[in-house]
Amino acid sequence: MIKRFPISQQGLDKLELELKNLRNVERIEIIKAIAEARAHGDLSENAEYHAAREKQSFIEAKISELEDKIGRAEVIDVSKIQGNEIKYGATVKLLDEETEDEVKYTIVSEYEADVSAGLISISSPLAKALLGKVMGESLEFRTPKGTKYYEVLSVSYV
Structure with missing residues (x-):
């Protein structure tokens, strides 16, 4: 297959x-x-x-x-995706619960990813942790520097 x-x-x-x-x-x-x-x-x-x-x-x-x-x-035509659940093509705004910093990422294919431009690969650990979450949910994400805690502030498909 x-x-x-x-x-x-x-x-x-x-x-x-x-x-x-x-x-x-x-x-x-x-x-x-x-x-x-x-x-x-x-x-x-x-x-x-x-x-x-x-x-x-x-x-x-x-x-x-x-x-x-x-x-x-x-x-995938992202403009045709609706809903508030995070999946491929979602642009998400997150709040770092420790530092209160806001970050914004768009989930893209691994061939389009560019972290410096806010484009993260769907196969990245952060994207995997985000998939299926909705606005208002919190998530735990492990990094080499320790565990990060984020709250999903918004989910959009543009």
Whole structure:
């Protein structure tokens, strides 16, 4: 059975753009680099050739990985999600019960996550602790620095 994962249309578009670039630009450039390195003669001691082949292997592996991800992606239109329960696509405002600081996160796919921009992966420990919670609920979240206690102040889907 194929293990699907949620992703936004923008996230899928980004993966498809990266795949297109690898196939149509990077792959062609590395083929040229290999041909040029071959022209230099003895391949057994040709560092350029070996480096180019290694890069080609990396590119082909990345292409396979992206094709797999795209094939398993399930696009979720967050604007059609309703309710007050936290799930994929939710933007949540939390109150740190210890420091009284407020933080805001949006739960996204692992391929879209950027903690510095407030985008946390659905597979992250914090997102897992948030899933299923509703406004007003408290949660306990273990971090390497100790346990944090949050209250869910709001849940929205924008």
